[in-house]
Amino acid sequence: MKALVYHGPGQKAWEDVPDPVIQDPTDAIVKVETTTICGTDLHILKGDVPAVTDGRILGHEGVGVVTQVGPECTKVKVGDRVIISCISKCMACDFCLSGLTSHCRTLGGIGWIFGHLIDGTQAEYVRVPFADNGLIPLPEGVTAEQGAMLSDILPTGYEIGVLYGGVKEGDEVAVIGAGPVGLAAIMTAGPLGATKVIAVDGNEYRLEQALAFGATDTLKAGGGDPAAELKKLSRDGLGVDVAIEAVGIPETFELAVDSIRPGGRVANVGVHGKPVTFPIDRDWINNITITTGLVNATTAPDLLEKIKGGEIDPAKFVTHRFTFENILDAYETFANAAGEKALKVIIG
Ligand code: NAD
Ligand code: ZN
Numbered sequence: 001m002k003a004l005v006y007h008g009p010g011q012k013a014w015e016d017v018p019d020p021v022i023q024d025p026t027d028a029i030v031k032v033e034t035t036t037i038c039g040t041d042l043h044i045l046k047g048d049v050p051a052v053t054d055g056r057i058l059g060h061e062g063v064g065v066v067t068q069v070g071p072e073c074t075k076v077k078v079g080d081r082v083i084i085s086c087i088s089k090c091m092a093c094d095f096c097l098s099g100l101t102s103h104c105r106t107l108g109g110i111g112w113i114f115g116h117l118i119d120g121t122q123a124e125y126v127r128v129p130f131a132d133n134g135l136i137p138l139p140e141g142v143t144a145e146q147g148a149m150l151s152d153i154l155p156t157g158y159e160i161g162v163l164y165g166g167v168k169e170g171d172e173v174a175v176i177g178a179g180p181v182g183l184a185a186i187m188t189a190g191p192l193g194a195t196k197v198i199a200v201d202g203n204e205y206r207l208e209q210a211l212a213f214g215a216t217d218t219l220k221a222g223g224g225d226p227a228a229e230l231k232k233l234s235r236d237g238l239g240v241d242v243a244i245e246a247v248g249i250p251e252t253f254e255l256a257v258d259s260i261r262p263g264g265r266v267a268n269v270g271v272h273g274k275p276v277t278f279p280i281d282r283d284w285i286n287n288i289t290i291t292t293g294l295v296n297a298t299t300a301p302d303l304l305e306k307i308k309g310g311e312i313d314p315a316k317f318v319t320h321r322f323t324f325e326n327i328l329d330a331y332e333t334f335a336n337a338a339g340e341k342a343l344k345v346i347i348g
Helices: 039-046 144-148 153-163 180-192 204-212 226-233 250-258 280-286 300-308 324-335
Strands: 002-006 012-016 028-036 062-069 081-084 125-128 135-137 172-176 196-201 217-220 240-245 260-268 289-292 318-322 344-347
Touching (some): 012 324, 028 081, 028 144, 039 324, 062 125, 062 144, 081 144, 135 300, 153 180, 153 300, 172 180, 172 250, 180 196, 180 204, 180 240, 180 300, 196 204, 196 226, 204 217, 217 226, 240 250, 250 260, 260 280, 318 324, 324 344
Parallel strands (some): 172 196, 172 240, 240 260, 260 289, 318 344
Antiparallel strands (some): 002 012, 028 062, 028 125, 028 344, 062 081, 081 135
């Protein structure tokens, strides 16, 4: 089959590789119909993720059709059209049972992410370990493109942003960074009852998108005192209830901390390459909560219900479409997302 293979920092090729085979009795093989590219793939390609080594097939999002199942698969069947969750998990260890599937102990303390520790979905076929746990049937009426947004991007913004942030009826929420992750948080905060969702970004196109994804207000980053601006927009000028950080730089983490009201919450989703400062000496008195973590991707079934009920429509993420043969062009477009006005690029 053909697959997109990583060959060290900056090197990738769409090339012939052996077809995947069932290795464990709980595996399935899926023929990939639709896949997409995530910011994490770009980090891997830069060489920022040393665990990914030469020869790894990239990609961790997608929808496809099951072509083979191992003898211990009891739920998935050949012919099922499925969403491939980005994380493989045993669903038997204590972490999996408590919902921390990204720390699955059976898989060595980290859920196996496709295109990271196992071969990924930017390929004609992919092997899915623990297939009964990681494959979600794609219901009638939900498109493959909508489904592919449930592999990672939508659960990330929802779980680590909105749910960890404890967003509830009547809350005012700031989402700092309106890339795909921030937009996923914006899209899912409204249905939980947030009355105000303020998107903060330096990019005009992303701010326009934020409004289309459900933001009620926008704030252009870059200059001025954004924390003071956010406070001005909030109830009684005291700060927002929840600030979701979806960039991953010290400046935006600090903005998140500075823009919440007493009793507020910061949900940090961004992956930080550098330490951040947190003024605990100043803020201990404000009874605030800070959360962070790696996506568990356990909420895809709930999010599917919201799609079926018309509450959210992740098709809005799709800005560009490519064939598998043109996957290298898809990468170029996605890597130049700001210039190309790209959110998610679909390959399939
Ligand atoms: P992205 O780069 O597409 O989007 C980031 C956005 O932040 C852009 O729109 C950019 O214009 C904006 N931005 C940059 N500097 C800013 C500033 N100073 N103020 C306000 N906005 C600013 O990234 P993404 O794919 O949306 O991912 C966002 C973050 O989430 C990344 O750090 C990524 O690594 C992380 N992430 C975390 C998890 C997890 O499990 N926790 C999973 C996936 C991604
Ligand atoms: Zn486990």
